[in-house]
Amino acid sequence: MKVDETKCVGCGRCVVYCTMGAIGFSRDKFGRPCASVNQDECVDCGVCYRADICTGKALYEPKPEWPRSVRGTFSNPLVEHKETRVPGRGTEEMKTNDITGRFKFGEAGMAIEMGRPGTGARFTDIEKVAMAIASLGGIVFEPQNPITGLMIDKTAGRMNPEVLNEKVLSAIIEMTVPLKRVPEIIDVVKKITKDISTVCSFDLTCKVHEGDTTPAFDYASKAGLMLTPNGKTNVGLGRPFFVEEEQR
Amino acid sequence: MSHTLHRRGAPGSLKNDFVLFAMSAKKINEAGSSVKLKRFLEIVSKYGPVNMGDMKTGNRFITSPETILGNAQDTSIVHGVFDNRESLIRALKEVKEADLGISVIISGLFDDVRECCQQAGVKRHTCETSLGIWGKRERLPDEEILNFTTMCGHGQVPFNLVKKMISDIKDGRRTVQEAAEELAKPCQCGIFNPKRAAAMLDEILCLWGVRVS
Numbered sequence: 001m002k003v004d005e006t007k008c009v010g011c012g013r014c015v016v017y018c019t020m021g022a023i024g025f026s027r028d029k030f031g032r033p034c035a036s037v038n039q040d041e042c043v044d045c046g047v048c049y050r051a052d053i054c055t056g057k058a059l060y061e062p063k064p065e066w067p068r069s070v071r072g073t074f075s076n077p078l079v080e081h082k083e084t085r086v087p088g089r090g091t092e093e094m095k096t097n098d099i100t101g102r103f104k105f106g107e108a109g110m111a112i113e114m115g116r117p118g119t120g121a122r123f124t125d126i127e128k129v130a131m132a133i134a135s136l137g138g139i140v141f142e143p144q145n146p147i148t149g150l151m152i153d154k155t156a157g158r159m160n161p162e163v164l165n166e167k168v169l170s171a172i173i174e175m176t177v178p179l180k181r182v183p184e185i186i187d188v189v190k191k192i193t194k195d196i197s198t199v200c201s202f203d204l205t206c207k208v209h210e211g212d213t214t215p216a217f218d219y220a221s222k223a224g225l226m227l228t229p230n231g232k233t234n235v236g237l238g239r240p241f242f243v244e245e246e247q248r
Numbered sequence: 249m250s251h252t253l254h255r256r257g258a259p260g261s262l263k264n265d266f267v268l269f270a271m272s273a274k275k276i277n278e279a280g281s282s283v284k285l286k287r288f289l290e291i292v293s294k295y296g297p298v299n300m301g302d303m304k305t306g307n308r309f310i311t312s313p314e315t316i317l318g319n320a321q322d323t324s325i326v327h328g329v330f331d332n333r334e335s336l337i338r339a340l341k342e343v344k345e346a347d348l349g350i351s352v353i354i355s356g357l358f359d360d361v362r363e364c365c366q367q368a369g370v371k372r373h374t375c376e377t378s379l380g381i382w383g384k385r386e387r388l389p390d391e392e393i394l395n396f397t398t399m400c401g402h403g404q405v406p407f408n409l410v411k412k413m414i415s416d417i418k419d420g421r422r423t424v425q426e427a428a429e430e431l432a433k434p435c436q437c438g439i440f441n442p443k444r445a446a447a448m449l450d451e452i453l454c455l456w457g458v459r460v461s
Contacts, residue, residue, distance in 0.1 A: 230378075237352040
């Protein structure tokens with residue numbers, strides 16, 4: 001996001017609509033107060049622009065070049081990811097599991113939402129977490145997730161170096177693992193997140209097993225984590241496009 | 249894109265906060281799904297949602313319900329927010345009867361959602377839980393601010409906007425209702441619950457001894 005100095009009246013209404021706190025004020029060449037956007041911190045989410053609060057209509061969104069373009073793609077929910085055509089962070093995860101069968105019996109979906117809530121994340125931190133998880137070996141990052149698409153080495157979790165200094169509102173590192181690997185993923189995330197400059201939210205997905213149970217959640221509890229009482233439930237009304245296997 | 253997960257708050261505050269939403273799966277059943285997504289929104293809108301929206305069009309505080317319905321596309325994700333179990337159950341029952349074949353998801357307290365599913369005659373298929381916030385938590389504002397902002401999983405409700413709304417109410421520049429609706433506007437998908445926000449604003453102001461007429 002940028003500010004047209006010739007239009008800005010310095011009213012300051014945009015400041016609180018910035019998700020990253022990246023809007024400040026300086027003096028223009030005539031000494032008038034004028035908003036300015038810290039381009040390094042701005043994630044191109046478009047919230048200030050869409051809020052339609054700019055008195056002088058001074059906010060504008062130039063079309064970004066690569067690699068800056070990844071900022072808006074991950075941060076502005078109106079933008080669809082080219083790879084997955086899913087807006088937002090670009091992955092359907094468990095929402096369509098009744099149709100896709102992405103998560104099966106005996107498996108857990110695990111996702112680390114870097115930069116959520118509200119602090120944003122640079123790809124240096126995203127890479128750090130992805131590589132720590134990949135170092136466990138045998139990890140397959142979700143192919144239908146745009147973060148995986150930005151990895152130049154999907155086995156090692158290494159990101160395209162061109163995007164490393166880019167910052168996004170949030171981005172999801174996502175994988176499916178056998179249930180028994182849940183504790184080791186938790187353990188590695190626990191360690192590596194002590195060494196990042198932002199926050200992340202951690203998700204755990206499980207297909208509902210026999211007896212209306214979710215064994216992945218039990219693994220997390222046994223690992224000492226407190227599960228939140230709220231979450232998401234896919235209620236299975238989608239028509240399956242896969243063969244639903246029997247639970248072993 | 250777990251945009252309705254990670255809503256924070258005490259169970260008492262989350263109790264009357266349900267997001268019912270639907271989408272088709274890309275490259276599988278998306279073709280022609282706009283009609284089904286529109287039908288889903290028609291059903292949801294019958295049962296008095298406190299918010300509704302489609303990421304592609306916006307929420308009902310920035311556009312009309314008719315526009316949201318009319319603009320449903322094959323790649324849309326459409327949402328309705330309910331502030332009570334009864335409405336959720338009735339909407340879910342009708343969605344089931346409509347047999348749309350698209351994925352339907354509910355966010356809310358697991359125990360409540362499980363009971364609602366039973367009463368509506370549907371079975372839980374897959375669940376997703378939050379394992380909390382990790383990393384540099386010292387960068388976060390107070391929990392009472394997060395309770396508002398995490399109602400938009402895409403992070404479109406800025407921390408500073410919540411603080412500004414609280415300040416505006418204290419200074420008599422906005423009512424609690426107006427502030428709650430202003431907070432709902434940036435959440436494009438329409439999953440922000442303005443009724444819960446108003447209740448939380450009331451609670452904060454009460455703690456601070458502010459009387460709002």
